[in-house]
Amino acid sequence: MSSPLAPYLPMAVALLVAGVLAILMPGLASLLGPRRPSAIKSMAFEAGSESTGPARQRFAVKFYVIALLFIIFDVEAVFLYPWAVNFQSLGWFGYGEMVVFAATLVVGLIYIWKKGALDWES
Template structure:
């Protein structure tokens, strides 16, 4: 006799295992890891460079615009792969759908380009 939730048992086991490992691994590394503190290890580290300026420094809005653009085009790539896999099954309708989707993104890219959001120097 199976219950409606029986297919979800493997998922529950994986989630339980992930939760247990998320609690155990930090504990094990803190107990078994090396403990040799020094002033060099305690100083802030920023990509191999010495820290400059306060930690609460404001970022330019341009940084966030570029980050959002990256996410938009990353999502486009995520939609593009399943479409390419099912291209023959979708036929012309699927081709037109992707053409509309890609053209809206191209129009958005042209708009952002004309606004100068991709210029790092300005």
């Protein structure tokens, strides 16, 4: 007689192997890896150029606004896929709901565009 947990055995083994490797690989790398510290290796590296200014400098809020707007519109675009998959079964009601949803997105985009939130120069 088999246990009701038997189908989960392969997943448990995979998780166990992943956990062991996650601990084993960095541990072995730190123990066996070469250690040749130098002043050049200790310097901060920024895309191949030397660092200028302090690391804790202030950034304009514009960068965060653009990032948040990208995330908002990206997440809302994800909702289009399930709608497209179920398009035939939803009928005209589903089509109307998506028109309202897309219209809301367009109105929001026009609003932030008029506010100047997408201008890099200002």
